[in-house]
Amino acid sequence: MTLTKRIKTYLILTVIILLSIIAYEYVKPKEINWYPSYAKHHKMPFGTYVFNEQIQKFAPDVKNTFTPPYKYLEQNPDMTGTYVFINDALEFDSTETEKLLEWASKGNTLFIAAENFSRTLLDTLNLETAVVSNINNLKNVYSLQIKNKHLSQNLVHFNKASHMTAFKTIDTLNTSVIGVVDNKTNTVSTLKEAHINIIKYPFGKGQIILSAFPQAFTNYFILKEQNSRYTASLISYLNKNKTIFLDNHYKTGKTFYTSPLYVFLNNKPLKWAYYTMLIGVLIYVLFEGKRKQRAIPVIPPLKNQTIAFTQTVANMYLNKGDHKLLANQKIKHFMDYIRLQFNLPTTTIDHTFLKHLASRSNNTLEDTLALFKAIETLQDKQHITQTELETISKRIDSFKHKNTWKTTT
Template structure:
């Protein structure tokens, strides 16, 4: 191994070591994806919420449902209690929503925390939603407060969003306000250019014999929000509207994140040790290709392809016929090749040789009618006369080649 190769190998190894050291010491980036999945410990997962839920409610009363609600409610009549949906956006189909509302009207509770809702649901409850910008609040983050004075009404903050949804229209006769957004800017001149009323972000409304609870702030149930004191009291206050004496059904179908990762690459790249083992393997393959992938054998000699002997073979056969004075056979071969030439290059049928054929052939081949007619008279003579000498054979060949050369000139011009 030469000194230059050793130098490159050492330089590559040093570079790999430096990259590994930098990546190992670099802090892991925070994943801010809003997944709302039970087992996710990322900021917008709901691991802490479900952990506290199992502490506050009896574990036997909590059921986690993976299938769509329509399927769950259709297959079992024993589902009675509270159905909880938490995601950044929950979109039911019309049939599924009707099934849920019918189930709720029978004395059950429907709890939905979502930034937006189905139009059909809002119309049914006589509600309407709107969006509040971060520029419409006094501080650089949103603040929320529970409305029920029997609960902890401490104002809580959320600083990871530039907008917040709220209910701008409610049915005041049937709707109870559970939570509001605080510290809204007011234009002192117009008093109406920006929302003057305190925006409502959580409500409760009776529906048949049941209850519907809606919140436009699903982030209240995420790890990031709950772990910031005293935010957990706000989340607990919203959950206090759910009866702890009834079964609790938690939806895991309408989630932005994946509940399970089926790709083995996720496990490989999500574990630091396995990830770097994978990267080092790839780097090793690249190094091998660079230094060991070079061709080491002798250059393969160029083998010339076999020469096409068809023309030589044809010439040999022709000489053999000529030396044995088989002039008639040679003449017949020559005539047949000529007729094939007419069919292939001049696109004329040679089945019938008549005056019309002579006229068309002369026009297409740039030959005169007289020369063309003379050629075919000679061909007719050679076809009938079996006793030919070499002079007659050479005359036939000359006539045919002259005829073809005139056609070749026409093509060039």
């Protein structure tokens, strides 16, 4: 089709607009992504790329795990060391909490940094959390300090949170306070009335360390001024002489790309170029495509010859008189039917297989056993009669007819 003058004008205008948008988005300053990812490969402010790089230097044996903790502990029953979880929220269910606490009680360390903890974990440890608000803190600046005289007690500040989480009640006899937080920017270094936000809790032969300030492990916090000393103080509570397991399953940020359009939709210039192209195509379809649409010819559907073909093949076998071959084909088709309908492998025909098949097909176990006994008897024979062929065919059809969940025949 020859391009008309109007179409050429539309195309030129679309290209000019497209190039203008791309040029504008390219020279425009990039916005900082403050998404709380906590993923180890993200270099955005709230990713943990720097932390993962530094902890590799701190400890000789660091392993990244990507499977759920419950499954990972089952797969590695003899693992020992420190299991580290860092995310904005960690909602373990009761079973997973029990598994992690059982592992910690054997002499291991469970290190959890999150703003929102699992309810089951808090209830088990008799802890309550509270929100440190910023009512009188218009700049959202919070002061933090490590409460360990052997570590750096320098005051550090964090200014990228509308609120902070702290522990409202703790067991003062068994719990050690590691860190505190306050929302007063003029707080002195002692922080006497500050809120507790990092604690160490003995559990069995091991220990549990809970931090309500996961931002301490983000790129933004570590790379700002002298904050790295604060993070280093927290890392020092991990036993570097044993394996450190870093969880990558519970992360807000995705660790894989789920769409082929990821590059386009996560790059603003390309994203707007893509949207502009779609808008241009839509405009063309509305104003030009509709008027130039050709008539669509009616094509009659092809006749279904499946039944005729099946009858022809069946007659060919009957005329040949090979009843054994027909029976084998019937049995083979029946095995395919079992695999498709009931998701059962037919490589091994044992009592367990027959029991599952009877349950799923709405047949009795006795009928199922009798049918497969008859099939086995026919398969052992070199030749069978037409009567035997008809009998096994009827028994298979009767068995399939009782399947109330069937999707095909």
